[in-house]
Amino acid sequence: MARMTMIEALRSAMDVKLMDDPSVIVFGEDVGYFGGVFRCTAGLQARHGEERVFDTPINESAIVGLAVGMAAQGMRPCVEIQFADYVFPAYDQITQEAARLRHRSNEQFTCPLVVRMPTGGGIFGGQTHSQSPEALFTHVAGLKVVIPATPYDAKGLLISAIEDPDPVIFLEPKRIYNGPFFGDHSGKSVPWSSHPAGEVPEGHYTVPLGKAEIRRAGSDVTVLAYGTMVHVAEAAASEAGVDAEIIDLRTLLPLDVETIRTSVEKTGRCVVVHEATRTGGFGGELIAEVQEACFWHLRAPLLRVTGWDAPYPHAQEWDYFPSPARIARALVQVMGD
Amino acid sequence: MQPVVLPAARREITAAKLSFPRPPARPDQPPDFSNIVVPPAGALPVPPLDIEAQDARSFAVGMVRVLDENSRAVGPWAEYLGDVSAEQLRLGLRDMLKMRAVDRRMLNAQRQGKTSFYLQCTGEEAIGCGFQRQLERGDMNFPTYRQQTLLIAADYPLESLMGQLYSNDLDPLKGRQLPIMHSARDYGFFSISGNLGTQYVQAVGWAMAGALRGNGKIAAGWIGDGATASNDFHSALLSASVYLPPVVLNVVNNQWAISTYTGTAAGKSETYAARALGYGIPALRVDGNDYLAVAAVSRWAIDRARQGFGPVLIEWFTYRVAAHSTSDDPTAYRPKDEAQAWPLGDPVERLKAHLIVRGDWSEERHVQAEAEILDEVTAIQKAVEAHGTFVDPQPISPAEIFRGVYADLPEHLRRQRQEMGC
Numbered sequence: 132m133a134r135m136t137m138i139e140a141l142r143s144a145m146d147v148k149l150m151d152d153p154s155v156i157v158f159g160e161d162v163g164y165f166g167g168v169f170r171c172t173a174g175l176q177a178r179h180g181e182e183r184v185f186d187t188p189i190n191e192s193a194i195v196g197l198a199v200g201m202a203a204q205g206m207r208p209c210v211e212i213q214f215a216d217y218v219f220p221a222y223d224q225i226t227q228e229a230a231r232l233r234h235r236s237n238e239q240f241t242c243p244l245v246v247r248m249p250t251g252g253g254i255f256g257g258q259t260h261s262q263s264p265e266a267l268f269t270h271v272a273g274l275k276v277v278i279p280a281t282p283y284d285a286k287g288l289l290i291s292a293i294e295d296p297d298p299v300i301f302l303e304p305k306r307i308y309n310g311p312f313f314g315d316h317s318g319k320s321v322p323w324s325s326h327p328a329g330e331v332p333e334g335h336y337t338v339p340l341g342k343a344e345i346r347r348a349g350s351d352v353t354v355l356a357y358g359t360m361v362h363v364a365e366a367a368a369s370e371a372g373v374d375a376e377i378i379d380l381r382t383l384l385p386l387d388v389e390t391i392r393t394s395v396e397k398t399g400r401c402v403v404v405h406e407a408t409r410t411g412g413f414g415g416e417l418i419a420e421v422q423e424a425c426f427w428h429l430r431a432p433l434l435r436v437t438g439w440d441a442p443y444p445h446a447q448e449w450d451y452f453p454s455p456a457r458i459a460r461a462l463v464q465v466m467g468d
Numbered sequence: 469m470q471p472v473v474l475p476a477a478r479r480e481i482t483a484a485k486l487s488f489p490r491p492p493a494r495p496d497q498p499p500d501f502s503n504i505v506v507p508p509a510g511a512l513p514v515p516p517l518d519i520e521a522q523d524a525r526s527f528a529v530g531m532v533r534v535l536d537e538n539s540r541a542v543g544p545w546a547e548y549l550g551d552v553s554a555e556q557l558r559l560g561l562r563d564m565l566k567m568r569a570v571d572r573r574m575l576n577a578q579r580q581g582k583t584s585f586y587l588q589c590t591g592e593e594a595i596g597c598g599f600q601r602q603l604e605r606g607d608m609n610f611p612t613y614r615q616q617t618l619l620i621a622a623d624y625p626l627e628s629l630m631g632q633l634y635s636n637d638l639d640p641l642k643g644r645q646l647p648i649m650h651s652a653r654d655y656g657f658f659s660i661s662g663n664l665g666t667q668y669v670q671a672v673g674w675a676m677a678g679a680l681r682g683n684g685k686i687a688a689g690w691i692g693d694g695a696t697a698s699n700d701f702h703s704a705l706l707s708a709s710v711y712l713p714p715v716v717l718n719v720v721n722n723q724w725a726i727s728t729y730t731g732t733a734a735g736k737s738e739t740y741a742a743r744a745l746g747y748g749i750p751a752l753r754v755d756g757n758d759y760l761a762v763a764a765v766s767r768w769a770i771d772r773a774r775q776g777f778g779p780v781l782i783e784w785f786t787y788r789v790a791a792h793s794t795s796d797d798p799t800a801y802r803p804k805d806e807a808q809a810w811p812l813g814d815p816v817e818r819l820k821a822h823l824i825v826r827g828d829w830s831e832e833r834h835v836q837a838e839a840e841i842l843d844e845v846t847a848i849q850k851a852v853e854a855h856g857t858f859v860d861p862q863p864i865s866p867a868e869i870f871r872g873v874y875a876d877l878p879e880h881l882r883r884q885r886q887e888m889g890c
């Protein structure tokens with residue numbers, strides 16, 4: 132097996148699919164010759180040609196609108212939005228068009244497309260390079276929403292997403308593109324090459340959509356997290372000295388309620404963690420699911436640790452980002468209740 | 469990665485083929501600007517202020533230029549500018565030198581880790597510096613992140629400008645925004661958004677408000693060549709075409725949008741200026757590296773808007789000499805020495821040469837001015853750094869996160885602030 136960063140793993144997924152399916156096509160801003168500002172598509176144009184990997188004008192609604200038209204005819208576009216913060220001009224095409232094409236045409240037309248976008252903070256990007264808009268997509272019927280936390284999952288999930296018959300929003304936590312992040316920005320950065328999940332097969336494999344993964348088994352409290360926060364939550368659990376069961380959701384929609392239920396029935400406690408703002412965030416949905424599925428097993432109120440309900444700040448980034456200390460406090464609190 | 473050879477059968481022969489615009493040269497090739505036609509200086513007349521789009525074609529596909537190869541100001545636009553004193557031109561030169569010094573110092577500061585991010589406007593100094601000096605107090609620019617020149621030529625205090633870049637307590641924006649995303653209402657500089665294109669249609673709205681309230685002020689929209697592809701560019705042109713507000717719509721065509729060649733935004737359009745004609749908006753293309761052409765056309769366009777003749781679009785033709793930003797390495801996608809081959813030269817060198825030809829400047833004075841300006845900028849930078857940098861932060865209170873989200877702090881934010889512990 133090879134060692135890959137998340138960037139290399141994503142590139143490998145697109146490369147594998149470009150190789151084995153002529154209907155797969157990749158495009159976006161700076162994606163072609165240069166290979167993307169995060170280098171996720173580097174080398175793909177040279178290898179597969181300009182007709183399959185190309186640059187677009189700076190118009191996100193065109194990027195997704197073109198993809199919808201192509202997908203409706205049977206191609207499988209995998210397009211890149213340079214930052215999730217820039218997806219909004221495409222919001223109409225994604226939520227009103229791609230999401231509903233199958234339903235409204237009674238399957239005359241379908242929309243097998245993937246919209247990739249770097250998401251989340253931790254890079255001092257300020258309010259337009261740091262947002263986590265997952266809840267704006269999980270609120271839309273007809274979309275699938277995926278967010279990997281490791282290179283292995285990134286590749287397997289992206290291949291599944293490209294092969295999926297429906298539109299998939301594929302969020303890439305940019306803070307962990309090059310290595311896992313445990314929430315201490317002053318600490319030494321760790322590369323994926325030194326992490327077991329940085330081992331990635333070269334060829335085709337899939338990680339199924341809609342299946343969560345237990346990252347750390349534990350008996351005291353269930354932590355629901357995704358993307359960067361999976362690793363931060365692991366750090367928080369050891370900081371708190373709590374035997375937490377950490378579930379990496381991987382797919383937010385459709386949600387793997389079974390894995391969550393089994394875990395919370397065992398632990399009786401649950402803390403939800405995400406970077407996105409709190410009010411109306413996906414954490415609220417998770418808490419509702421847990422409450423409905425596990426109410427009689429609960430031993431403490433459900434808690435969430437999230438970004439604050441404010442625009443993502445630049446200088447105050449580490450006061451905003453849910454820190455291991457904040458998560459640890461929540462873990463201790465549910466244990467004390 | 470090795471290229472994949474497609475089996476011949478997959479490539480059926482059909483008449484329809486897609487086009488993928490390519491730059492004339494990539495890193496392994498010599499720079500090639502042979503596709504760029506540079507018309508002689510002084511060739512275009514000064515149109516009447518009430519010119520209609522259908523009469524503006526020669527301006528939209530030509531190029532207004534004032535400085536000739538001998539650094540003399542020639543033609544009708546030079547005459548139009550006639551009353552410009554040596555003092556005003558020396559001020560323009562000083563603005564550009566100051567801009568260059570600030571860019572140099574701040575790039576350096578970013579490399580030393582003293583700020584998280586920076587972005588230069590090297591090669592484009594004449595455009596914002598020349599335009600701003602023609603505006604009046606109360607007019608409003610809707611800039612992109614590459615128009616720090618507007619602030620410099622508006623005499624915006626460097627303490628505030630650098631404070632923003634260092635996110636320290638001198639930052640008027642309290643550390644909330646990414647460095648370079650300034651906002652300076654009193655200096656005619658609208659709050660910058662990272663989301664490309666949004667400001668362009670807002671400029672039209674601001675100009676409409678000015679007309680509705682009869683305050684005599686105009687608005688200026690700014691956008692890069694790449695971002696003309698955005699929906700909001702077209703929304704702006706359409707709205708301007710319908711309501712005819714007092715707005716000057718500027719397109720800074722610096723040939724690149726990060727790694728993407730300008731042809732990917734232009735498609736089959738002859739020029740960006742020509743796009744406006746389809747909306748019934750007159751447009752001119754201008755040599756953006758020619759300070760006199762910038763000053764002349766800016767004055768004309770601003771005058772037109774203020775006198776009620778409606779919107780106008782100006783394409784400033786220039787070249788992005790520096791990297792897109794400190795996160796970018798242009799050697800990966802364009803020839804290393806492309807900037808040196810740029811046919812319109814360097815704006816500072818050209819204005820300097822003109823002033824020398826006029827007898828209003830000298831090499832010695834130039835060297836002296838450069839040194840003085842660099843000293844001044846460096847001294848202010850030192851003073852600003854004493855208020856903290858990224859390496860040596862004197863952090864702004866985290867409570868700033870919650871201030872300004874709403875006019876009044878709602879209860880749920882009060883609780884969150886408490887939870888944060890401040």
Ligand SMILES: Cc1ncc(C[n+]2csc(CCOP(=O)(O)OP(=O)(O)O)c2C)c(N)n1
Pocket residue numbers: 160189191213217612614662663664691692693694695696722724725726788792
């Ligand atoms: C809506 C949106 N999409 C993408 C981006 C990412 N981005 C930032 S700058 C840039 C290139 C802009 O090029 P251009 O408009 O030519 O301006 P220049 O940088 O050359 O001044 C891109 C794609 C963005 N900021 N906003």
Ligand SMILES: [Mg+2]
Pocket residue numbers: 692693694720721722723724725726788
């Ligand atoms: Mg540009």
